[in-house]
Amino acid sequence: MFVITCLLFLKLMMIQKNNASYKPSRFEILEGLKFKKMQKIFFFFYILSTCIHAQTNILKNVDSLLVLGNYKAALVVLENSKIINFEILNKTGNIYQQVGNYTKAIVHYKHALELNSSSKTKENLGKCYQKTNQIDEAIALFTSVLEENPSNALLKYHVAKLYKSRREFDKAKNLFKDLIYHDNTNPNYHYYLGSTYLNLKEKDSAKTQFLKTLENDSIHYKSLYNLVKIYRKPNRKYLKLIKRKINNDSSYYYLIKGLKFYPKSNSLNKLAANYYFVDEDYAKTINYLNNLSFLTSENKQTLAVCYYYIKNYEKSKDYLYALMDSNKATSKTLFYLALVYKAEKDFEKAEMYMQHSIKAEKPQLTEFYFQLGLIHQEYNKLQDAITDFKMALKENKFNAKAQYQLALTCDSFYKDKTIAIKLYESYLKKFSFRDKKTTLFAKQRIKDLKTIIFNKK
Secondary structure (H helix, E strand, C coil): CHHHHHHHHHHHHHHHHHCCCCCCCHHHHHHHHHHHHHHHHHHHHHHHHHHHHHHHHHHHHHHHHHHCCCHHHHHHHHHCCCCCCHHHHHHHHHHHHHCCCHHHHHHHHHHHHHHCCCHHHHHHHHHHHHHCCCHHHHHHHHHHHHHHCCCCHHHHHHHHHHHHHCCCHHHHHHHHHHHHHHCCCCHHHHHHHHHHHHHCCCHHHHHHHHHHHHHHCCCCHHHHHHHHHHHCCCCHHHHHHCCCCCCCCHHHHHHHHHHHHCCCCHHHHHHHHHHHHHCCCHHHHHHHHCCCCCCCHHHHHHHHHHHHHCCCHHHHHHHHHHHHHCCCCCHHHHHHHHHHHHHCCCHHHHHHHHHHHHHHCCCCCHHHHHHHHHHHHHCCCHHHHHHHHHHHHHHCCCCHHHHHHHHHHHHHHCCCHHHHHHHHHHHHHHHCCCCHHHHHHHHHHHHHHHHHHHHHC
């Protein structure tokens, strides 16, 4: 038809050229108009084909650069492209999202959506909003996509976890339940629903979901961990007091099962140590604490207590003194140190550390006075320093540093060296085991001072 129209139009043009007075018929005029219209359509499709061809070449070039990991060059090609359409804008947004430039990705995705309301682009834009902490905008886009495609389980799962992280537990719960309704074999759906129930303080419902998780994945770590905690008897300390057997509840079943598959788990080993410590099974407590990759000061103190109860006093002291050396000691540290020395029949040290522990429970100014004394020493105000160190000892008579500095300062200040000798001897009597260097110095200084006094006679 197009060919016939063209031939007629050409015939008409020839006749007009040869005969200026020739008047075309109505049919010939209509055919000529049709030709012009079809000429425009042909030109449109030619331009469209050219653009598609150019776009295809650009996208192929970009994809070849992306295969090589050359994201920067790919972006240069896209940014310099004279073609601005959905495909180019969306591709640019994809690359910016992949390289972590979410702000630029958002700009390109928004422009792309003005040209084509693509669900995938909306989802990607939502993820970029989430990365830039624009959570409300992200949820709005994700919800819009889910309205268009309610069967998008992966996105629904993502939104449910997002609601859970925002503590919107009822919304999260409804989405997880919907996911389970369509697929009850996915263990993570059950786990997250159980975790949401825990947040809602619905322990029985949480327990049911964690058990269903294990039906689909028998070694699901987080479900095992939560079941251990849920099944733990709340009245175990009371049961211990009345000498009933208490290690037969279900928490131990899931604890042992978890440790069988995850023997290096810090969380499970710590949980096991805590439980066996309450049960007074100190050997097992030590075993599980020693499985930890890192020991906190609390763990070290628990180990010290366990070693005390199994009568390994040297090990107990090792941990207790380690806490003191790292300035992590508490009144409980001093209390058990006193008990260790009591068990070893060293009653002097036992008494001292027990008094230390009592003192540690009360506010004290000893450190402030001690530091003030050091300041006065620096300014050569020795008499003021002596007063400060005495006040520090008044606040805490077991302040070894204050006792030592008082002896040193009196040694420098008083001509009567018997005062310094008495203070050095007092230091040695109470603190000789604390610091080898200061102990040796005090012993030697006493000898030197006594020699000086003897020679003056």
